[in-house]
Amino acid sequence: MRSELETELARAMLSGEVAEGxxxxxxxxAMDDKVAFRVQPPAEADRQPAQEAKEPETAAGE
Incomplete structure (x- = not known):
């Protein structure tokens, strides 16, 4: 799971889906057997805590 997390997070960062801050x-x-992310943009992140999304914003293999 650690490797899957690192790989998908790196892809999201390199593609620009995850901005600095x-x-x-x-x-x-578990249903899709993959890591799912919820990204909160920097300005929004300063105002409220991150919450998980029902649907993943970044999917493995995409």
């Missing part, structure tokens, strides 16, 4: 909540989606 953003907060990221990661969870294991």
């Amino acid at each position: 953003a907060k990221v909540v990661a969870r294991w989606d």
Whole structure:
């Protein structure tokens, strides 16, 4: 799971989906058998805590 998390987070960062200062909540989606992320942009991250999304914003293999 650690490797999966690192790989998917790196992809999200390199693609620009995760901006500097953003907060990221990661969870294991057992139904889809992959890591799911919820990204909170920097300005929004300063105003409220990150919350998990029902649907992953970044999916493995995409």
